[in-house]
Amino acid sequence: MMSLENLLLYFFAAAALAGGVLMLVARHPMRVALALIGSMISLAGIYAILGVHVIAVFQVLIYVGAVMVFMVYVIMLLDVRDPSFLERYGRSLLPSIAIAAILAVSLAAAVSRGYMMTAADLAEVHPGRAEATFAVQPFSAEFIQRYWLHFELTSVLLLAAVVAAIAVIKAGRRHDG
Amino acid sequence: MDRTQLLLTLSIALFALGLTGVMIRRNALVMLMCMELMLNGVILSLVTFAERSATLSGAVLVFLVFVVAAAEIGIAIPIVLLLSRQRHTLDVGAYSGLKG
Numbered sequence: 001m002m003s004l005e006n007l008l009l010y011f012f013a014a015a016a017l018a019g020g021v022l023m024l025v026a027r028h029p030m031r032v033a034l035a036l037i038g039s040m041i042s043l044a045g046i047y048a049i050l051g052v053h054v055i056a057v058f059q060v061l062i063y064v065g066a067v068m069v070f071m072v073y074v075i076m077l078l079d080v081r082d083p084s085f086l087e088r089y090g091r092s093l094l095p096s097i098a099i100a101a102i103l104a105v106s107l108a109a110a111v112s113r114g115y116m117m118t119a120a121d122l123a124e125v126h127p128g129r130a131e132a133t134f135a136v137q138p139f140s141a142e143f144i145q146r147y148w149l150h151f152e153l154t155s156v157l158l159l160a161a162v163v164a165a166i167a168v169i170k171a172g173r174r175h176d177g
Numbered sequence: 178m179d180r181t182q183l184l185l186t187l188s189i190a191l192f193a194l195g196l197t198g199v200m201i202r203r204n205a206l207v208m209l210m211c212m213e214l215m216l217n218g219v220i221l222s223l224v225t226f227a228e229r230s231a232t233l234s235g236a237v238l239v240f241l242v243f244v245v246a247a248a249e250i251g252i253a254i255p256i257v258l259l260l261s262r263q264r265h266t267l268d269v270g271a272y273s274g275l276k277g
Contacts, residue, residue, distance in 0.1 A: 009180065013187045020194035020214055024201070032207050035186035036214060039191070043217055046184070050228045055239050062243045067213070067250045070218040074254050075206060082230070089201050089225050090270065096200035104193035108235070111185045134236055141234040143240075150237070154244040165255045 009049050014044035027088055029075045037068050052134045184225040191218030203266045205257050209250075216246055 002010075012116060019039025026032045040063045046057035191214055198211030221244060227235020257267070264271050 006180075009183070016187060017194075017226050023207075023211060023214060024194065024198050024272050029204055029206050029210075032210055036210050039214065040217060043221055045226070047224055050184075050224065050226055051237060052228055055224055055236055058240060058243055061241075062185040062247055063213075067247060069252060070254060071206070071210065073263055074258065077258070078206070078261060078267065084230060090203050093201050097197055097214075100193045100200070103196065104189055107189045107193075108186055111182055111189065131213070132235055134233070139233060143237055147234075152240060154241060157248055158209065158251075161207065163252045164252050166189075168255045168259060172262060 005049055009046060012042045012045040012049070015039070016046070025088075028051075030072065033068060033072050033075060037064055040064050040068070054134055054136055054139045181225055181229055185222055188218045188225065191215070194218075202209040203268050203270060205260060205269055207271065209211065209253055209257065213246070216242075221273075 016039045019035045019037075019042060022035035023032050025040070026035055040059060044056045044059040044064075047053075048060060193220060195211045195213075198214065199208050202208050202211060220239060222231030223235060223239055225240070226241065260272065261267050
């Protein structure tokens with residue numbers, strides 16, 4: 001008898017996979033975006049089951065809430081009669097699938113052969129380390145106390161991204177005019 | 178199947194699906210979304226190992242990767258809009274002149 005947690009884990013894993021497959025076969029980019037959103041929400045469910053609640057919240061907030069809303073907005077801006085909307089696949093369909101399948105099989109073989117570390121092994125790697133919990137409070141404390149510099153650097157990165165986006169749009173305008 | 182192995186296999190499958198999408202789809206926006214799927218697969222493996230090793234540094238790293246992904250989309254979408262404004266299509270076949 002499987003526990004409810006494992007059952008949910010398998011359910012979310014299957015949902016994430018189904019979303020990925022739907023992304024490949026859906027014709028309209030909006031459906032692709034919705035499939036990707038479904039896949040991301042399933043991954044957030046998996047993170048919640050693992051107990052990494054902070055990451056699950058960020059997955060929904062940043063990925064689904066910010067990135068995908070942006071993406072959906074851009075899809076609505078663009079022309080629906082675009083030829084790439086009607087014809088899904090390029091010419092190199094079979095070789096591409098073969099390459100991806102070879103990659104997946106070789107990686108999966110490596111995972112299935114790999115040696116799984118037990119709790120005793122981990123204690124040897126991190127001697128005297130207490131079991132960390134992924135609740136909000138220890139995460140925030142670790143973030144602000146140890147990784148504050150990285151946190152500040154991300155704001156610089158985001159600023160650079162904003163400036164670059166404005167520069168790209170301006171360059172395009174100059175080209176038009 | 179062990180839970181770690183299941184999650185790693187799922188992450189491999191998501192990465193391979195995203196790679197297939199990037200290679201076979203014609204629409205530039207869909208290719209971008211497939212890259213997001215690849216990134217999600219990699220993040221899943223990162224979270225799995227972070228949870229397995231019970232260190233908070235992994236969770237912090239995942240947060241930083243989220244920020245990088247947001248910045249990446251912030252740059253990539255204007256580039257796609259610019260491309261579609263120049264050739265009036267998102268079909269990557271129309272941009273074969275970029276091959277050099």
